[in-house]
Structure formats: C-alpha cells, structure tokens
Amino acid sequence: MKIKKLIKKTEQPALNATLRVYLGEHKFFGPGKYELLKHIHTLGSISQAAKAMNMSYKKAWDMVNDLNENCNKPIVMAQTGGIKGGKSQLSAEGLELMKAFEKIQHKFNQFLEKHIDSFLNHK
Amino acid sequence: MKIKKLIKKTEQPALNATLRVYLGEHKFFGPGKYELLKHIHTLGSISQAAKAMNMSYKKAWDMVNDLNENCNKPIVMAQTGGIKGGKSQLSAEGLELMKAFEKIQHKFNQFLEKHIDSFLNHK
Numbered sequence: 001m002k003i004k005k006l007i008k009k010t011e012q013p014a015l016n017a018t019l020r021v022y023l024g025e026h027k028f029f030g031p032g033k034y035e036l037l038k039h040i041h042t043l044g045s046i047s048q049a050a051k052a053m054n055m056s057y058k059k060a061w062d063m064v065n066d067l068n069e070n071c072n073k074p075i076v077m078a079q080t081g082g083i084k085g086g087k088s089q090l091s092a093e094g095l096e097l098m099k100a101f102e103k104i105q106h107k108f109n110q111f112l113e114k115h116i117d118s119f120l121n122h123k
Numbered sequence: 124m125k126i127k128k129l130i131k132k133t134e135q136p137a138l139n140a141t142l143r144v145y146l147g148e149h150k151f152f153g154p155g156k157y158e159l160l161k162h163i164h165t166l167g168s169i170s171q172a173a174k175a176m177n178m179s180y181k182k183a184w185d186m187v188n189d190l191n192e193n194c195n196k197p198i199v200m201a202q203t204g205g206i207k208g209g210k211s212q213l214s215a216e217g218l219e220l221m222k223a224f225e226k227i228q229h230k231f232n233q234f235l236e237k238h239i240d241s242f243l244n245h246k
Contacts (some may be wrong), residue, residue, distance in 0.1 A: 003223050006194050006216055011147030015227070017140040021242065024134030071129050093129055100126050100245035104138070104238045111234050115227045119144065122223035 004120035127243035138235040
C-alpha cells in the first residue's frame with residue numbers, strides 16, 4: 001500500500017526541516033540569523049531589526065557578536081553612539097554569507113518538495 | 124572571499140536539519156517516531172521500547188496512538204494484558220512506513236553532506 005493511501009488525508013502532507021550550519025555543536029548560521037541580517041541590511045540598525053523581529057535588543061546583539069566572532073572579517077559593522085547605538089550595516093562578507101545561505105536554502109526547499117512525493121509514493 | 128575562508132575553523136562546518144513529515148501543522152512522522160517503531164519491532168513491546176529510549180510509557184503510547192489515528196491501517200498492533208500491557212508488533216504497513224522514511228532520510232543526509240560544500244565554496 002502506498003504511503004499516500006495509508007495516511008488519512010486530513011491535511012496535505014509536506015516535508016519540513018530547518019536548515020542550519022553548525023561548527024561542531026555550535027549553531028553558526030540558520031534562518032534566524034539570516035532574517036536578522038536581512039533586517040539590519042534594510043533598516044540600517046540593529047535595534048530596529050530587533051524590533052521588527054520582536055526580539056530583544058540584547059538577543060540581536062548576541063547574534064551579531066556571535067557571527068562576528070566566528071568569522072575572520074566583520075559581518076555587521078556597528079557604529080555605537082546615542083541611546084541604543086547608531087547605524088549599522090552589513091559588510092561585503094555579510095552580504096555574501098546571506099547569498100550563500102539563500103542558495104542552499106533554495107536547493108533545500110526544492111529537495112523537500114520533491115521528496116515528499118517519493119515518500120508518499122513508496123510502496 | 125569564499126565562505127570557508129571567512130569562517131574561523133574552530134570546528135568542521137556541517138549542515139544539520141531534522142526531517143519531518145507534517146500534516147498541516149501536525150508532526151506526523153520524524154526521527155522520534157521512527158526510532159520508537161524500530162525499538163518496538165526489535166523488542167516486541169511498547170513499554171520496553173519506551174524504556175530503551177528513556178521515554179515515559181505514556182509518551183510512547185501517545186506516539187503510537189497518534190500514528191494509528193492518522194493512518195487507515197494500524198501501524199502498531201498492541202495486545203493489552205498484564206501490568207503495562209503485553210506484546211506489540213508492527214503491521215506490514217508500519218514496516219513500510221519505516222522503509223519509506225529511511226529512504227528519504229538517506230537522500231536527505233546525502234543532500235546535507237553535498238551542500239555544505241556548495242555553501243563553503245560560495246564566493
């Protein structure tokens with residue numbers, strides 16, 4: 001019996017998974033940091049980016065520091081100044097990191113869409 | 124700059140993700156249920172399987188019931204009897220479900236191994 005006949009079709013079956021790059025046990029990069037970088041790039045500010053993501057300012061800074069610390073070049077260049085800091089922008093390397101992740105995320109989504117069919121048609 | 128030059132190599136970078144089959148928002152199947160079925164198949168008992176996984180008996184039963192309820196045929200055939208029940212075994216459909224998942228999990232692992240390289244070599 002094909003799996004698609006076996007499953008009661010209350011809702012459409014789908015494969016789902018969260019793609020992350022690890023360094024050993026450490027979560028180096030994933031959708032959370034990707035989204036944060038995207039917001040920093042658009043808004044030019046870590047505090048604004050944190051607000052847009054409903055995330056604490058501290059948490060956003062921790063994520064930025066973690067990225068900068070694990071890379072040989074800064075990913076986010078933050079200018080301190082004023083209450084809750086000044087403007088921040090992504091370095092060229094930060095933009096490349098985003099692009100590299102977008103590329104594998106895209107392939108990953110294609111994989112998930114394709115393989116739900118192999119799963120459902122297994123017999 | 125290639126991502127692999129950008130990342131400080133404290134530890135070997137790797138892609139990681141947990142593959143799951145969803146029915147809408149509901150987690151229908153994934154590594155946890157797969158492992159539980161495997162143990163039930165080997166040990167012939169839900170309570171023994173729960174023990175092997177360091178999981179409560181109730182939790183194991185909830186997972187088995189969830190599978191059975193979402194399928195048109197039973198996945199685990201449980202015989203009640205005695206304290207904490209009697210013998211249990213996988214149906215043919217339960218074995219097929221495991222095989223179908225193994226197949227996509229294998230492809231998935233291959234995907235992750237292959238695409239960490241595209242990520243690291245992005246420039």
